[in-house]
Amino acid sequence: MKTITTFHLLEVARNCGVDQNVIRQFIQEQWIVPYDKNQMQLDEEDVERIKLITELQDLGVNDEAVPIILHLIDQLNLYHQGLRH
C-alpha cells in the first residue's frame, strides 16, 4: 500500500510559485480534481499536473487547448501502463 502525502492548496501555491487563485481556477475548470476537494488537499499527482499545466501555458497553449492536451496525455499514459502490463 503506497502512502499518500497531501498538501494544502496554499502550501502548493507557495511551493510551485503559482498563485492560489490560478490553482482554484484549474480546479473550477476540472483540469485538477483534488485528492480531497473539501479540505483542499492536493497529492503529488495534483501538484505535478498543476506544474504541467503551467508549463503548457508557458509553451503558449491557450485555455481551450489545455484540456485537450491533458486528455491526450492521460490517454498516452494509460497506453504506456497497459503496454507494460
Next chain:
Amino acid sequence: MSKNPYVILGVKENATQEEIKKAYRGLAKKHHPDLNPGNKQNEAKFKEISHAYDQIGTPEARAKFDRGETDENAFNQGRQNKEWSSYYNTQQNSGRYSQSFADSFGDEDLFEQIFGRSRSGKGSRTRSHVNEDIHYQMDISFRESILGAEKVITLANGKNLSIKIPAGIEDGKKLRFKGQGNQEYADAPAGDAYIQINVQEQNGWTRKGDDVEMELPVSFFEAVLGAEVSVPTLHGQVMLKIPSGVSTGTKMRIKGKGVLTEGRQGNQIVHLKVMTPKNPDHELMEELRKLQQRFAYNPRESNADAQSRGPFGGAP
C-alpha cells in the same frame, strides 16, 4: 547549475526576449517529459531548459542574471522543485488521472481502438456476445439537485465509481458511464452503466426551470409595516427586505439563489403567506378592535386597495 542559460537555450547574449521565448518553447516541446514520455534524458534536459528560462525568461530575471546575481533559490523553490518528480512519473503506477480516464471510458475499448483487437489476445473482431448495460437508480436531495454534488456508488462488480452530479440536474435524468456495465463476456466490449437520478421532494420547496420557489410565512405586523427577515436559501441564509403592505400571495425574487452555474442564473421566488396568531391575546384583540373602528376597509371592493393604502402608508 552553473551552465550558461544562453548556451542551454541556444541564443545569443543580446537576443530579444521574444527570441528567448521562442527558443525555450521550441526546446521545451521537444524535451517535455509529458509530451515525450518514458525518456529519462528528456526529463533532465527539460529541467535544465526550464531553469535556464527561469533565469532569463523575463526582463527582470534576465537583468539580475546579467548583473551576475544568480538566484539558485528559484531553482530549488520554484516550479522545478526536485523533490517532486514529473507528472508522467506520477501516472505510471495507476495514477488517479489516467485511471479515472480508464474508468470512465473503459480501457478495454481503448486498446481495441488502437490495436484492433481486445487485450485478451483472442485476435478476433467478430463478437458473438453482447454485454448488457446496467441501470441504477440514485436518490439525491432537492438541495443536491440544485447545487450539484459528488457521490460515490458501488457498482455491481464491487468497483466504486465516483460521480459528479451537475448543478441543476432534473429529476429522472440519466447519467451514462461507459464500460461500467456488464462484463460477462471478455470478447465483447463491456456494457455501460446508467444512473437515473431521482430528486427527493423537499417540503415547501419546488422548482420551476432554474428558479426555486418556496413559501415564507410572515406575521400581519410584518405584512403591514414591512420588515427585514432572514430567509433560508439553498446557498445559505439571506436577509430579505419586505416592503410594507404585502399580502398572502405576494411574490418576491431573490436574485441568483436558484440553479447557479456558468451560463445559468436561477432565482429564488418567495411566496409570502400572512399568518395571524393562532390564539390571539385578549389585549391584542381589544387593540385591534379599536384600530378596526378607525381604519376599517373592505378588501372585496374594487377600490379597497386605494382605501387601504392611506392608513397603512404603502403600496403592495
